[in-house]
Amino acid sequence: MALLSFLDRDRTIAKPGFNRWLVPPAALAIHLSIGQAYAFSVFNKPLTKLVAVSQLAPSDTLLALSQSKLVGAVTAAPTDWSLKAVGWTFSIAIVFLGLSAALFGAWLDRVGPRKAMFASALCFSCGFFIGAIGIHTHQYWLLLGGYGVLGGIGLGLGYISPVSTLIKWFPDRPGMATGLAIMGFGGGAMIAAPLSVKLMESFHGMNHLSLGVTETFVALGALYFIYMMFGVFTIRVPAPGWAPAGWVPSAHPHKLVTSRNVSVDNAWKTPQFWLLWVMLTVNVTAGIAVIETASPMSQDMFPTRITAVIAGGFVGLLSIANMAGRFLWSTFSDYIGRKGTYLVFFTLGPVLYFLIPESQRLQSLPLFVLCCFIILSMYGGGFATIPAYLRDLFGTKQVGAIHGRILTAWSVAGVLGPFFINYIASYQVKHGVDNAHKYNLTMYVMAALLLIGLICDLMVRPVAEKYADPEGAVDGTPASIPSTERAHG
Amino acid sequence: MADDVRFQRPVNEPASSGTWKLWIAWPFVLIPLLLGFSQTVIKAAAMFR
Structure with missing residues (x-):
């Protein structure tokens, strides 16, 4: 049209x-x-x-209430x-x-x-x-x-x-x-x-x-x-072969950064794709464990200090962590590499999940808030760093399509995660664990899940040449940038 | 650890034409974000009162 x-x-x-x-x-x-x-x-x-x-009835006195109060006052x-x-x-x-x-x-x-x-x-x-x-x-x-x-x-x-x-x-x-x-x-x-x-x-x-x-x-x-x-x-796309003015791609690219393109159909077949898929799944599942339970968990662990209103503020604080982590961790990955960033997530993460029950034992609210804040920043950071990780491994040509496929991990974690977490919590309650301690097992299981992610990250190696497209190097590498195109930033 | 670093700061990025557009585009997205952010901070501050 x-x-x-x-x-x-x-x-x-x-x-x-x-x-x-x-x-x-x-x-x-x-x-x-x-x-x-x-x-x-x-x-x-x-x-x-x-x-x-x-x-x-139009004459009902309840109708004079504000919307939020009316919702609270009416029975379904x-x-x-x-x-x-x-x-x-x-x-x-x-x-x-x-x-x-x-x-x-x-x-x-x-x-x-x-x-x-x-x-x-x-x-x-x-x-x-x-x-x-x-x-x-x-x-x-x-x-x-x-x-x-x-x-x-x-x-x-x-x-x-x-x-x-x-x-x-x-x-x-x-x-x-x-x-x-x-x-x-x-x-x-x-x-x-x-x-x-x-x-x-x-x-x-x-x-x-x-x-x-x-x-x-x-x-x-x-x-x-x-x-x-x-x-x-x-939105605009760069002209073919464009590169930022003054930017000179590294003459010795690091071993995980490919100078080739891998098609989406080939990416599926590589172990690297599935390692990253598992890493994203465990990172999202672990983050959901805190997001899902943040409000009740904070009130149960610190019953004298956290009310429902304060718990609402705590959830707001976690959304700030989620947002900030997306920008900060992915920017950090430009300096320490994607593999290094995920290594931080999967080594620091289990420690933080272990510290949450500890913070309850010590009744240390600052420690609890700090642990949850960093965990949520890493949850967001995992989402934001994965596209650059895919680009490093598979090149830029079909990174959008490959990114799309890996997001199925989010769907799986988004549905199975809450089921899994609710199952553990109800198992705990069934076995007589009190409210303040019923989240402990969930936190330990999440720490173990992150260790699986750590193993996957350690196993990531450069993608084998046989999967690369035959036509040449990716955009942004010396082979693909005509010098006349390196003009505008 | 840092075996997949590919960061290199571009030197002397020239000022492009249409810089004024940046003065419209960035506030267009940052102002709503900052408004939402401040609302969330106010709510979260209740934790530390």
């Missing part, structure tokens, strides 16, 4: 003089938007009281959705994030980031709109299919679309560049949570018989579409 030709890859090739520092804001606009998914829990309680509120109707059912919406979205990233990664590398970002914005926004219809008509399958499936596809496309472009623009600082974008996914929830609460309160103020969730979904769908368009129109 001629109308949409502006989305074509050849229309996005940067002209000489284009400032590459415009690419990170474009990527951030996408990731800050799709990062809303982490704030979905603000809708959990209102979504379980929709029928109950709609059945109140028998036909209302359960919290578990609502929780599945987020899980399904994460599953479809991984699946769509894996399925559409190769398509993204072919059509370029602008078309993929546009498709992501469409899917993500339409997910909200269909979800809003589902909420309005109280049809669960529409909420699940809209926000969960279609929105989840938008998440996957949006998550991977700017990453390979950033790696190509910043061959000198790939960790920092991808960390900047992926930091946005962590930070998106910080924007979405207060924004969604404010919107629900405002819409409830306009119509007291509504909790404002439907209207908020519509508003968010429209807002995020517009915001993501900034990314769509700003």
Whole structure:
């Protein structure tokens, strides 16, 4: 379609003089938007009281309450959705994030980031709109299919679309560049949570018989579409052979950094891909163990010092750690290498997981907070460092597609992780362990899981030559950069 | 440990045209992020009161 030709890859090739520092804001606009998914829990309680509120009489005094107080005061109707059912919406979205990233990664590398970002914005926004219809008509399958499936596809496309472009623009600082974008996914929830609460309160103020969730979904769908368009129109891909001015690739590249390209189909077949897949899975599972239990665990371990309100602040602190870790650890990986960064995660991590039960024994709140903060920073850091690790091992040509495939690890960890963690906790309770100590076993199991990740990281070796594409060296290496192209930074 | 380092700082990156665009693009993403960040910090500060 001629109308949409502006989305074509050849229309996005940067002209000489284009400032590459415009690419990170474009990527951030996408990731800050799709990062809303982490704030979905603000809708959990209102979504379980929709029928109950709609059945109140217009004269009911409860309707004078604010939206949040009304949600607390009303008892759910028998036909209302359960919290578990609502929780599945987020899980399904994460599953479809991984699946769509894996399925559409190769398509993204072919059509370029602008078309993929546009498709992501469409899917993500339409997910909200269909979800809003589902909420309005109280049809669960529409909420699940809209926000969960279609929105989840938008998440996957949006998550991977700017990453390979950033790696190509910043061959000198790939960790920092991808960390900047992926930091946005962590930070998106910080924007979405207060924004969604404010919107629900405002819409409830306009119509007291509504909790404002439907209207908020519509508003968010429209807002995020517009915001993501900034990314769509700003993104550019570098011209073939482009390199930053003054950047001279190392004449003696280190042994894990390939000077070749490995296709996505060959990457699948390498042991390195599966070692990284396991590393990502264990890192995500271990992080989820803390995210899932942070609020109840802090209250159970320090019952006299942490109330529900303070626990809410603690969860907020962890989201800061998650966001900051994405940028800081991946930037750090530009200096110590990806393998070294993961070695830090998998050696420091088990120590921290062992220290959490210890902090409870010592009743040391600062130690507990510090351990959880560093663990969450490494959870985010694992996500942000993996694209640069893939680029080091497999080259830049199909790094988007390979990154998409490895994100299936996130889907697996996102679904199996909470099941696993809840199983351990209920096993502990069944065997008479008290509340303050029921998390200990989970922490020890997570420490052991991280040691599996450590073994995998130690086993990572350069990819064998037989897997490399025959056509030559990757972008950003001496063989592929004509000297005339090394002009604009 | 550092066997896969590939960092090399670019020297004298020239100022590109369209620098003004940076002054629009970065605040466009950083302002919402900072607003959300400050809200979260305020909530988290309750821990240390």
